[in-house]
Amino acid sequence: MFFSKSNSLARILHLLCFCFSLTINLSSEANIISSSQSLSGDHTIISQGGKFELGFFKAGNSSKYYIGIWYYKKLHFNLHTIVWVANRETPISDRFRSELKIIDGNLVLLNESKLQIWSTNVTTTTTTTLNSATAVILDNGNLVLRDSGSNSIEPFWQSFDHPTHTWLPGAKLVYDNKENKSRLLTSWKSYEDPAVGLFSLELHSSTKEYVSKWNGSQQYWTSGSWNGKIFDLVPEMSYAYIYNFSYHMNENESSFTYSLYNPAIISRLVLDVSGQLQQQVWSESTAEWAMFWSKPKEVCDIYGLCGAFGTCRQTEFPLCNCLTAFEPRSESDWNQSDFSGGCVRKTDLQCGRIEEKPDFIMITVKKLPPHNSVAFGSAGECGTTCLNNCSCNAYAFVDNQCLVWHGDLLNLLEDGRGKTMYVKVASKDLPHHKKSNLVTMGAVVVCMAGVVLVWGCLVKTQKVRSSLVWLRMFLLGEVISLGC
Ligand SMILES: *[C@@H]1O[C@H](CO)[C@@H](O)[C@H](O)[C@H]1NC(C)=O
Ligand SMILES: *[C@@H]1O[C@H](CO)[C@@H](O)[C@H](O)[C@H]1NC(C)=O
Ligand SMILES: *[C@@H]1O[C@H](CO)[C@@H](O)[C@H](O)[C@H]1NC(C)=O
Ligand SMILES: *[C@@H]1O[C@H](CO)[C@@H](O)[C@H](O)[C@H]1NC(C)=O
Ligand SMILES: *[C@@H]1O[C@H](CO)[C@@H](O)[C@H](O)[C@H]1NC(C)=O
Ligand SMILES: *[C@@H]1O[C@H](CO)[C@@H](O)[C@H](O)[C@H]1NC(C)=O
Ligand SMILES: *[C@@H]1O[C@H](CO)[C@@H](O)[C@H](O)[C@H]1NC(C)=O
Ligand SMILES: *[C@@H]1O[C@H](CO)[C@@H](O)[C@H](O)[C@H]1NC(C)=O
Ligand SMILES: *[C@@H]1O[C@H](CO)[C@@H](O)[C@H](O)[C@H]1NC(C)=O
Numbered sequence: 515m516f517f518s519k520s521n522s523l524a525r526i527l528h529l530l531c532f533c534f535s536l537t538i539n540l541s542s543e544a545n546i547i548s549s550s551q552s553l554s555g556d557h558t559i560i561s562q563g564g565k566f567e568l569g570f571f572k573a574g575n576s577s578k579y580y581i582g583i584w585y586y587k588k589l590h591f592n593l594h595t596i597v598w599v600a601n602r603e604t605p606i607s608d609r610f611r612s613e614l615k616i617i618d619g620n621l622v623l624l625n626e627s628k629l630q631i632w633s634t635n636v637t638t639t640t641t642t643t644l645n646s647a648t649a650v651i652l653d654n655g656n657l658v659l660r661d662s663g664s665n666s667i668e669p670f671w672q673s674f675d676h677p678t679h680t681w682l683p684g685a686k687l688v689y690d691n692k693e694n695k696s697r698l699l700t701s702w703k704s705y706e707d708p709a710v711g712l713f714s715l716e717l718h719s720s721t722k723e724y725v726s727k728w729n730g731s732q733q734y735w736t737s738g739s740w741n742g743k744i745f746d747l748v749p750e751m752s753y754a755y756i757y758n759f760s761y762h763m764n765e766n767e768s769s770f771t772y773s774l775y776n777p778a779i780i781s782r783l784v785l786d787v788s789g790q791l792q793q794q795v796w797s798e799s800t801a802e803w804a805m806f807w808s809k810p811k812e813v814c815d816i817y818g819l820c821g822a823f824g825t826c827r828q829t830e831f832p833l834c835n836c837l838t839a840f841e842p843r844s845e846s847d848w849n850q851s852d853f854s855g856g857c858v859r860k861t862d863l864q865c866g867r868i869e870e871k872p873d874f875i876m877i878t879v880k881k882l883p884p885h886n887s888v889a890f891g892s893a894g895e896c897g898t899t900c901l902n903n904c905s906c907n908a909y910a911f912v913d914n915q916c917l918v919w920h921g922d923l924l925n926l927l928e929d930g931r932g933k934t935m936y937v938k939v940a941s942k943d944l945p946h947h948k949k950s951n952l953v954t955m956g957a958v959v960v961c962m963a964g965v966v967l968v969w970g971c972l973v974k975t976q977k978v979r980s981s982l983v984w985l986r987m988f989l990l991g992e993v994i995s996l997g998c
Contacts, residue, residue, distance in 0.1 A: 547649040548662070552615035560586055563653040570609040571596060574706035574850070578605035581614055581623055581632070582708075583655055583673065585780070585796075595803070597655050597680040597782065598673050601632035602708040619647040621659055621671075634659055634671045643670065654684045678708065681783040686762075686769040689719040701785045704852035712818065712854050713789035719768035722761065726791060726809075726816075734789070734817035735810045740770070750793075750807035756781070781806070787851050788833070789816040814927050821856020822922035823937070825877075837926070838875050839943035856922065861940035865904035872901065873941035874909075880929040882910060885917040900938060910935035 545562050547553055558569030567586045570579045571594065581600040601623050606612045611626040619638035625631045636659065638644055646663035647670075658669035674685040677699050681687060689696045696716035703711040712729050723745060726735035738746025740761045745751060751759065758773045774781060780796035782803075790813055794803040810816060813833060814826035820834035821843070827835065832848070836857035842848045843855035864870040874897065889899045889909075896916035900906040908919040912933060923937065 545651050547614065547616060547621070549616045549645065549647060552613045554613045555610040559651050561651045561653045561655075565653045566597070566651055566655045568651045568657060570606075570612070573702075573708055576605075576706040578607060579609045579612070580605050580708060583651065583657060595782075596708070597678075597682055598657070599678045599708040600673075602678060602702075602710065604631040606631070616647050616649065619644040619659075621647075621649045636671045638670065655682045656685070678702075679711075679785050681785075683773045683781060684771065686771040687715070687717055687724070688767050688769040689717040690767050691719065692766065699783075699785045701789060702787050703854075704847060704850035705787055706850050707852070711787060711789075711852075713785055713816070715785050715791060717768060717770065719763070722768070724770070726785075726789065728789065728817040732817045734815065735791070737809070748807065748809065756795075788813055789819055818854065818924050820853045820924075820926070822924060823857040823859075823926070824853055825926045825928045827928060837877065837937060837939075839939035856924075859940060860943045863904070863938065863940055871941065872938050873944055874900075874936040875939055875944070876934060876936055877926065877928060878930055878932045878934050880927040880932045881925075882912070882917065882933050882935060883919070883923055883925050885910075886920045887918045889916040889918050891916055897936065900936070906938065908935055908937040 544551075544559050547559060553559065553569065556569070558567045560567045564586050566583055568581070568583045571582045571584065572579055573596075580602065582596045583598040584594055584596050587594070600614075604623075604625075606623075606625045608626045613624045613628075615622065615624070617630075620636055621634045622630050623632040638647070640661075642663040643661045646661055647659055648662040649657060649659055651657050655673075657673040659671040660667060660669050674682070675688075675697070677685060677687065677697065679700060679702050681699055687697055687699060696718070699715040701711035701713040703709045713726060714730065715724055715726050717723075718725055722740040724737040725733050727733050737748050742761075743752065744759065751757070756774055756776060756779055758775055759770070760772070761770045762768065772783075782794055784792045784794060786792055790808050790810065792808045793806040795806050796802075797804045812828055813819065814828050820826045823837050823840045824834045825837060826833055832851075834848070834853040836842060839860055840857035841860050842853075843858050844852075847853070847855050863872050889896060891899065893911040893916075896909050896911045896918075899916065900909040900918055903918075905920045906918055907921070908923060910917045910933065917935075
């Protein structure tokens with residue numbers, strides 16, 4: 515087959531045009547927002563090396579939009595991996611009428627009514643900064659605010675100092691010695707809501723360790739102390755020949771940071787919605803995030819994960835369930851893996867009304883949650899004590915002690931071989947309670963009647979003295995007793 519000269523020229527021209535349009539596209543992909551520009555709708559800015567992109571995004575199936583940073587889509591196919599969120603508590607619904615722009619030296623987000631709903635909140639004093647501030651998205655995923663008028667490239671604000679749920683290589687989670695406070699890595703509320711969730715990670719400078727907390731108070735995991743090479747309780751770090759870890763301390767702050775020896779490897783540390791800390795590595799071959807390590811290893815060890823009266827089963831889906839006679843407080847939250855609302859009784863306890871006496875369900879848990887008080891008496895008296903006290907939610911009789919719980923029960927890890935406790939429920943919520951009694955009673959009545967019948971027959975047949983009839987009656991009796 516032969517091509518005519520003009521045909522191949524056309525092809526070459528076409529290729530040239532294609533290359534040309536490609537360069538135009540690349541050069542039009544800006545990485546900055548200057549004071550004369552704004553970003554809205556589907557516009558994005560892309561870091562110079564094409565690693566990260568900033569713009570509006572929608573979390574999961576929700577209809578709300580946020581300003582965020584994600585890995586540049588062309589590298590990660592269509593997987594939208596968000597690494598930072600600006601307005602996590604204040605979403606907008608119309609991204610075309612909202613604007614991200616620089617006003618008086620700050621990067622601000624204006625909503626549909628052009629009202630400020632998020633700001634970098636820096637108090638800038640110099641007039642040059644006020645006029646020449648520029649926001650730049652860098653190849654490490656850091657969004658920085660700089661004064662383009664001065665020669666200094668030091669940012670006066672950076673997203674690395676305000677992390678959300680992702681800790682990128684190069685960022686540091688700092689403990690400020692003057693404020694006695696650590697910066698926090700915080701989980702999302704659910705996979706569709708990037709608002710601050712219940713879990714956080716912080717640095718304790720006195721013990722040189724990272725600590726995971728539930729609701730800002732209850733500690734559920736620690737990294738162990740920094741020993742100069744790794745954190746004691748994360749041995750996985752020592753296999754990590756791909757990471758360069760470093761811990762810094764001076765009179766003002768303590769901090770830890772990590773980077774990758776090979777910059778081609780893509781890795782991130784995420785505090786998941788479940789409260790689990792996950793070090794992930796991008797796998798080019800499968801186009802997925804692979805888990806390098808996760809802590810705590812057992813998700814059920816995360817404090818409060820399943821909320822009040824919820825139980826956790828490590829290998830099941832969904833991870834959390836409600837105790838018998840309880841139901842999720844919010845089913846839609848549970849559908850998005852936000853279990854924090856926990857469970858509530860299907861029927862409230864009508865406290866003090868004798869005709870609606872509550873009942874107890876027995877559960878076996880790996881570990882008893884911390885109890886509120888100890889009462890005196892035998893096992894039976896222990897139950898009565900709980901039954902008669904409206905605020906009592908559960909009891910257990912362990913080592914001759916009566917343990918009583920009054921508030922919400924958290925962290926119930928069901929385990930057949932564990933400790934037994936009794937949880938108070940409304941008796942009408944135990945569906946098989948009355949019905950099964952009736953069924954049993956019915957069966958007993960039928961069997962009794964059968965026995966009487968056979969007995970009656972036997973007595974009668976005694977007169978007949980026929981061995982054949984004896985045999986028949988014996989068989990009938992067997993059939994009836996089998997039925998019972
Ligand atoms: C969004 O909805 C679709 C269909 O309703 C479902 O298949 C998908 O899992 C949902 N995505 C998320 C993140 O919930
Ligand atoms: C814009 O934000 C303001 C202040 O938070 C709020 O009162 C207003 O309702 C928002 N406008 C829209 C259209 O959401
Ligand atoms: C900025 O400051 C205002 C007022 O001090 C505060 O309400 C707002 O939450 C701050 N915004 C951010 C993003 O820190
Ligand atoms: C921080 O802690 C130190 C020593 O414990 C104390 O002297 C200092 O007053 C604290 N600062 C603040 C802001 O709480
Ligand atoms: C978290 O703590 C706050 C008080 O610090 C409390 O009001 C809130 O109910 C707690 N949340 C949960 C889910 O227990
Ligand atoms: C490891 O990280 C430290 C601190 O960030 C840096 O000074 C050092 O050069 C890095 N080492 C290598 C081999 O990249
Ligand atoms: C600590 O902070 C002070 C005051 O902000 C500053 O002068 C000093 O250089 C800082 N020290 C270090 C080691 O960065
Ligand atoms: C939650 O999910 C279940 C099953 O997937 C569904 O039947 C139910 O309607 C959902 N509830 C809400 C409130 O979205
Ligand atoms: C129920 O128990 C609580 C906590 O132990 C106690 O303060 C309260 O007085 C008890 N109520 C009754 C009616 O015994």
